[in-house]
Amino acid sequence: MITGEIKNKIDRIWDVFWEGGLSNPLTVVEQLTYLLFIKGLDELQSTKEATASMLDLPVDAPVYSDDQRELRWSAFKELEAQQMFSLFTRVDDSNPGIFQFIKNLHGDNDSAFSRYMTDALFQVQSPKMLQRVVEMLDEIPMQDRDTKGDIYEYLLSKIATSGTLGQFRTPRHIIDLMVDLMRPTPQDTIIDPASGSCGFLVSANNYLRNNHKEIFTDGALNHHFNNEMFYGHDMDSTMLRIGAMNMMLHGVENPNIDRRDSLGEENKDENSYSLILANPPFKGALDFEACSKSLLAMCKTKKTELLFLALMIRSLKLGGRCAVIVPDGVLFGSSKAHKQIREQLVEKQNLEGVISMPSGVFKPYAGVSTAILLFTKTDEGGTDKVWFYDMKNDGFSLDDKRAPIEGSDLPDIIKSFHERNNGQDGQSRTAQSFFVPKEEIIENGYDLSINRYKEIVYEEVQYDEPEIILDRIDSLEKDIVAGVSELREMVKNK
Structure with a gap:
């Protein structure tokens, strides 16, 4: 920064x-x-x-x-x-x-x-x-x-207006969090199907440069890194130009940035990528006629947030991983389509984690409550239990100023996720992170909102007897009357 x-x-x-x-x-x-x-x-x-x-x-x-x-x-x-x-x-x-x-x-x-x-x-x-x-x-x-x-990220942060379909800039620290959770490898093929300025791809590029130096020394890996690893789709020509130059300024020679309606029939991506990182638009609705028939077969809806989830499942290779930001409504929505996509994630894929984020994360652009879904494509299930984390502090104030503050949960989120299978099974539901078994999620209609499962501890507050409280009020009233009288005397003698 x-x-x-x-x-x-x-x-x-x-x-x-x-x-x-x-x-x-x-x-x-x-x-x-x-x-x-x-x-x-x-x-x-x-x-x-x-x-x-x-x-x-x-x-x-x-x-x-x-x-x-x-x-x-x-x-x-x-x-x-x-x-x-x-x-x-x-x-x-x-x-x-x-x-x-x-x-x-x-x-x-x-x-x-x-x-x-x-x-x-x-x-x-x-x-x-x-x-x-x-x-x-x-x-x-x-x-x-x-x-x-x-410098470039700071310039992009000045784009403070959201688009007509709900596109807005994802904060860099949230992007970096998702990349750290997924830990890209030199063999990955990575896509953001709503790429905008390519922030997720740039962060993945930086992670690989810092953690996998072999991409510089191995000829095949270097070729893959510069030509075949990074993919981004968007509909806005200006953002495509900015995204392509953003990638090139960050050292990727030939990124695959394409103008494409990711949800349209023209997009044939299927079993194509090993890693998806995205914050797709989730506002408004699409025309059925303009949407891919294969996506509608998975989830018949006009809601873009649900269709993008269907797209990600379709686009991933078997064993591919995904970290995606969704509005809270995806987690608990009661429509048939909402339940259908959640059932798909729990029953047919391996849903690994749900990170609940505070509503101020996207200010000043929007105050919507969101979550990060983490899953692996298997097409044969594999979800035994789901790891939940209640993010309270992302390192910035939750007002429009978004000023840096101490106590960020992000390092703990990364540590807890990667160590989630090491003794966290018995963790209390009052803790910031805990597991919920698949059976319980099914019983709750595949509800994935953390408030459904988190236990809140209420502290009993002891109050004084009413007579004691009234005596205090009487004493305060006498003090006030005495003070007013003293002021009157001071005014008279002035």
């Missing part, structure tokens, strides 16, 4: 965009993403050149040719405002400007980047504004991948 001087600099850059007439937060993030990406390309080229020089070899897969020197950040940042702006906006197939260059970066390759840059627009209208932003970005040290990622 960025703080202090760097955060203040990013805020000042944001203000420059607003002063220049770009008031849509998503547009500002998109334009800043282009500039960060251009700066990153120059840094990548410099690294390649340094390596080639050290080994006395030609530059491997250079980003820029020798005659494209003027398009590099280190070159154009020195230009005066109008020259810089003209270079950015020049459209010439034989001699492209900076923005045309990045739009065509992958040429005719069918990469996520080339697909979603096709209709990208450079919306910085003023040469002076462009020069100011370039100068301010140049002052921020971004060579370190973590710093660059933190």
